[in-house]
Amino acid sequence: MRVKDIMTPDPVTIEPEAPLAVALKLMRERQVRHLPVVDTEGRLVGILTDRDLRQASFARLRALREADQDLQVQSVMTWALVVIHPTATIAHAAGVMFERRVGSLPVVEGGRLVGIVTERDLLRAVMEEHPELEPGPEAVLW
Numbered sequence: 001m002r003v004k005d006i007m008t009p010d011p012v013t014i015e016p017e018a019p020l021a022v023a024l025k026l027m028r029e030r031q032v033r034h035l036p037v038v039d040t041e042g043r044l045v046g047i048l049t050d051r052d053l054r055q056a057s058f059a060r061l062r063a064l065r066e067a068d069q070d071l072q073v074q075s076v077m078t079w080a081l082v083v084i085h086p087t088a089t090i091a092h093a094a095g096v097m098f099e100r101r102v103g104s105l106p107v108v109e110g111g112r113l114v115g116i117v118t119e120r121d122l123l124r125a126v127m128e129e130h131p132e133l134e135p136g137p138e139a140v141l142w
Contacts, residue, residue, distance in 0.1 A: 003093050004086035006125045007107050007115035013038045016045060016074035023048055023073050034104035036113055037077050044106055044113045046077040051103070083108045086115065094122050 013036045014023050027035055027050070037046040056076040084093050084105040093105055097119065107115035 001090045001125060001129070002086065003084055003088045003090060003105075003107055003117050004115070006090060006121045007086065007117040008121065009115045011036055011106075011113070011116040013113065014048065014073055015040065016072065016077065018073050020071040020073055020076065024053070034116060034118060036106050036116060037073055038113060042112065044081065044083070044108060046074070046079045047081060047104070047106060048073050048077040049103065052076050052078055081106060084117065085109060090117075090122060090125055093117055097122070 012026060012030050012032065014026060016037050016039070023035060027033070027048075033050040035048040036044055037048055039045050053076065082096060082100045082102055082105060084096060084107055086107050086109050097103070097105060104116055104118040106113055107117055
């Protein structure tokens, strides 16, 4: 199975200059934890993740606000990207995510963002390939 088979095509994106509040609202409304950041020409330049938001120190954000600078996506996003090609195997994608400790991989082809694959996508693929792994009645929600 390939990344293209399980990825979310044409994911919702945001620009680096967008207000952080807009990004937070978008992430909440779309129920996503990973938001690819693209420039005005649609090139992938980074990603904003829930981890980025948790790691952004209140002191840093307060300093930006006190300096009368808009809190923008680019102030907290991840610039160093780990990406994958749509024809990569899902095993390769899982290995990259594990080794790099990331929860998603933007899928890039020909220099353009074509999708995103997340941990959830990988788990769903495994469950579909191995229905015997489906949680049974002994799985208890607390």
